[in-house]
Amino acid sequence: xxxxxxxxxxxxxxxxxxxxxxxxxxxxxxxxxxxxxxxxxxxxxxxxxxxxxxxxxxxxxxxxxxxxxxxxxxxxxxxxxxxxxxxxxxxxxxxxxxxxxxxxxxxxxxxxxxxxx
Amino acid sequence: xxxxxxxxxxxxxxxxxxxxxxxxxxxxxxxxxxxxxxxxxxxxxxxxxxxxxxxxxxxxxxxxxxxxxxxxxxxxxxxxxxxxxxxxxxxxxxxxxxxxxxxxxxxxxxxxxxxxx
Numbered sequence: 326x327x328x329x330x331x332x333x334x335x336x337x338x339x340x341x342x343x344x345x346x347x348x349x350x351x352x353x354x355x356x357x358x359x360x361x362x363x364x365x366x367x368x369x370x371x372x373x374x375x376x377x378x379x380x381x382x383x384x385x386x387x388x389x390x391x392x393x394x395x396x397x398x399x400x401x402x403x404x405x406x407x408x409x410x411x412x413x414x415x416x417x418x419x420x421x422x423x424x425x426x427x428x429x430x431x432x433x434x435x436x437x438x439x440x441x442x
Numbered sequence: 443x444x445x446x447x448x449x450x451x452x453x454x455x456x457x458x459x460x461x462x463x464x465x466x467x468x469x470x471x472x473x474x475x476x477x478x479x480x481x482x483x484x485x486x487x488x489x490x491x492x493x494x495x496x497x498x499x500x501x502x503x504x505x506x507x508x509x510x511x512x513x514x515x516x517x518x519x520x521x522x523x524x525x526x527x528x529x530x531x532x533x534x535x536x537x538x539x540x541x542x543x544x545x546x547x548x549x550x551x552x553x554x555x556x557x558x559x
Contacts, residue, residue, distance in 0.1 A: 367552075369550065375546075430485075
């Protein structure tokens with residue numbers, strides 16, 4: 326069974342601080358996909374990034390960066406120089422690869438990030 | 443950019459009544475999903491749908507729930523006799539199919555907030 330753990334529940338930072346959101350996952354599949362979604366106060370779910378299990382390269386997109394470490398089953402998300410607009414709930418999610426079939430997303434409980442001016 | 447559209451944005455229903463939540467997935471997508479999020483909790487998988495049939499469903503998706511793709515564009519979730527605990531945000535998602543594996547992200551609609559009185 327697949328499982329995603331986001332141990333941090335709430336994080337509060339002051340604008341321009343860097344913040345790292347932790348995600349640890351469990352799966353028996355050798356091929357799987359990891360995702361981060363953002364849920365702003367308006368409630369929608371916004372896709373941020375996907376990472377394949379066979380690609381451990383870290384990724385940077387503007388102020389966002391992701392650190393995937395298979396050895397520790399972690400897929401952490403760092404926001405550099407945080408801004409008030411980054412305030413949201415952030416969900417890490419896992420999908421196991423199934424050939425030619427649907428694969429549900431298993432979400433963590435989410436981390437509420439508050440960025441204060 | 444194409445997006446998943448959900449209607450209504452908010453539905454208020456008396457307990458015991460039937461409710462239908464509607465979704466228009468992205469037009470070239472082949473996989474469809476419903477998730478729900480009880481207020482303040484994580485996003486939970488309900489059901490996945492492909493090739494006009496259910497691929498997988500969770501324990502939450504009991505006999506009171508059904509899904510349908512009646513006309514090739516809409517994807518509906520019906521709750522036959524609503525209960526108080528059905529109050530939640532319901533998200534529809536769709537995914538493209540590229541290659542054999544489920545590595546494409548699911549794109550979510552803005553959700554329907556269902557309130558059962």
